[in-house]
Amino acid sequence: MCERMRVEVTEKTPQKLLTKASGFLKGYTHTLNPYIGCAFGCSYCYVRQSPVGLFRKQEWGTWVDVKKDVKEKLAKELRLLRKKEQPISIFMASSTDPYQPVEQKEEVTRTLLEVMAEEPPDFLFVQTRSPLVTRDIDLLKKLGDRVMVSITIETDREEVRKRFSPAAPPIPARMKALKALHEVGVPTQVAIAPALPFSKDFIFQLKGTVDRVCVDDFTGDGSGGKRTERLGIYEKYEDIEKGIWLDGNVQQEVLEKVREVFPEEQVVRSPEGFFPPITKQKIKK
Numbered sequence: 001m002c003e004r005m006r007v008e009v010t011e012k013t014p015q016k017l018l019t020k021a022s023g024f025l026k027g028y029t030h031t032l033n034p035y036i037g038c039a040f041g042c043s044y045c046y047v048r049q050s051p052v053g054l055f056r057k058q059e060w061g062t063w064v065d066v067k068k069d070v071k072e073k074l075a076k077e078l079r080l081l082r083k084k085e086q087p088i089s090i091f092m093a094s095s096t097d098p099y100q101p102v103e104q105k106e107e108v109t110r111t112l113l114e115v116m117a118e119e120p121p122d123f124l125f126v127q128t129r130s131p132l133v134t135r136d137i138d139l140l141k142k143l144g145d146r147v148m149v150s151i152t153i154e155t156d157r158e159e160v161r162k163r164f165s166p167a168a169p170p171i172p173a174r175m176k177a178l179k180a181l182h183e184v185g186v187p188t189q190v191a192i193a194p195a196l197p198f199s200k201d202f203i204f205q206l207k208g209t210v211d212r213v214c215v216d217d218f219t220g221d222g223s224g225g226k227r228t229e230r231l232g233i234y235e236k237y238e239d240i241e242k243g244i245w246l247d248g249n250v251q252q253e254v255l256e257k258v259r260e261v262f263p264e265e266q267v268v269r270s271p272e273g274f275f276p277p278i279t280k281q282k283i284k285k
Helices: 051-055 071-083 108-118 131-146 158-164 171-183 202-206 226-230 239-245 250-259 277-284
Strands: 008-012 018-020 030-032 063-067 089-092 123-128 147-152 188-192 212-215 267-269
Touching (some): 071 108, 089 108, 108 131, 131 147, 131 171, 147 171, 171 202, 212 250, 250 267
Parallel strands (some): 030 089, 089 123, 123 147, 188 212
């Protein structure tokens, strides 16, 4: 079971849904956040140190704003972009988890996917750590190769998960979701991001359940690790873990472990692992 604190849920009616992408996500044309705030409240989440996380003066993970009246709004925005013959590549979501617990009831993310199934973008990247994403397999399949679902699985050790992100879904449930998506042909990625202490069997458990593996460490927080350091995350490591998982180039070391199990073409490091395919093609030229 996830260990969740009480979450304050309110409703907001946004003026716009699609936001022009920039910074870390500049490979996309837009970001799309079904919610503001995130009940998972992971201790290392970079959004804690962003304007979204700091503005409310409430602890990250204790509040969520539900975006209302999204169906017609998104359809209109997509049609307008198409009319202008502009490319549309969307990252969902940059500052929230689109499948956090409130989605079970509110179905904002599902509504957005229903719109995109009818008005498909050139590419949609869905980033989550929730097994609830499997509920929408029917819509994800309609998008075909225009979509990739990336599920964060930063460790295979539940005691580590509980130490760093106690309100996030259990690891076995995420593993099961990844396999379910992969088996029905939905393009999948596992994001070992950030890489937390895991067992020697972890990478082998992923074999055959995913199309691609992305590896990141705390330097992927958008500030080269400075945001993470301010959050006091390093104090959550046990003394025996620090020399292995904090010193040296953790990202490179984990990449090498992944490459022992997966072929080179299936292994990517951040930020490339979060780029849309069309952007990767341009970079290679």
